[in-house]
Amino acid sequence: MAFTPITPCDVAPGTTRFVQHEGAAFLVARDGDGTLHAVDGLCSHALLPLAGARLRRGHIICPHHGARFDITNGAAKGPPAHCGIKTWLVRENNGMIELDLDA
Template structure:
């Protein structure tokens, strides 16, 4: 695995952060328990950025049309999205969030 620092690790539980790295978009999520996750940053429904997505009961909600994705797996859990989004290996190290965008 090749982890690359993408943003400071000051992401509060229950929040998201949209980042772009090496020409791709990612959504970093810290769930309510404090675990860190990374998903594709574009909604599978309309390919709009998930920037501003909200965390609710183990899911992220697209700010554009309300599509719902499971945080841990990226699975679509409600229309209008019927396809999930990819998840990526992510970790915290030395105050940074690092992403393996080559996995």
């Protein structure tokens, strides 16, 4: 695995952060237990950025049309999205959030 630093690790529990890195978009979320998750940063419904997405009960809520995705596996959990989004291996290292972009 080759992890790449993408953003500082100061994401508070229960929040998300939209990150662009080398032409790709990601959404990093820290659940209420403090566990980090990372998914593609574009909603599968309309390919709009998930910037400003909320985290609620283990789901990411798209700020544009309300599509819901499971934070752990990216599965679509509510319309208008019918396709899931990719998840990424994520870790904290030396004050940075890193993703395995080769996975």
